[in-house]
Amino acid sequence: METIPPVIVVHALAAGYVLLLGPLQILRRRRDLAHRLLGIxxxxxxxxxCVSSFWIRPDGFSWLHGLSTWTLVCMVVAIGAIRAGHVALHRGFMIGSYLGTLAAFAFAAFVPTGLIPQLLRSEPLVMTATALGVAGVVLVAHLVAVRAAARRPVPSLRRAGS
Incomplete structure (x- = not known):
């Protein structure tokens, strides 16, 4: 296996973080400081x-780049919604973004000629160590955020003056 370009490494590590943290954010109670810190x-x-995906174009732009564009729009809408106090809209766009990322991962993982299956065949220990490392980072981030939230009152999700 040849050297993996840095943009793909960044993309994969960030995607792993998104995929592993997503269920924790979706399933845990909301509107506390830990949820907000982890959400950031x-x-x-x-x-x-999303941004790194635009530099990954083995066959030109694809539907995955469209998904990245849509996800960027969803992030803006979701953040605007929660700042305006529209919790249900925020939740819907965030869960939708997570499900889109999950779909993109499934596509990348199950296409036999894709990088993920190739790496699993050629470098299973590297893939396993990387997945465990990302899971460790998610766990530490979660523990730090929960501990920080336990020490502070819940901040208002609305901006001052709104």
Whole structure:
């Protein structure tokens, strides 16, 4: 296997973070400081996934790039919605973004000629260590956010003056 370009490494690590943190954010209680702190890291990772995807074009632009564009729009709408106090709209766009990322991952993982299956065949230990490392980062981020939230009152999700 040849060297993997840095943009693909960034894309894969950020996508792993998004995929592993997503269920924790969706299933845990909302509107606390931990959810907000983890949400900020999740959005940052999602932005890294989307932006990096535009430099990954083995066959030109594809529907996956369209999904990245749509996801960027969804992030803006979701953040605007929660700042305006529209929790249901925020939740819908965030869960939809997560499901879109899950669909893109499934496509990338199950196409036999894709990089993920190739790496699983040629470098299973590297893939396993990377997945475990990302899971560890998610776990540490979750523990740090929960501990920080336990020490502070819940901040208002609305901007001052709104």
């Amino acid at each position: 890291t999740w959005v940052a990772a999602m932005l890294a996934v």
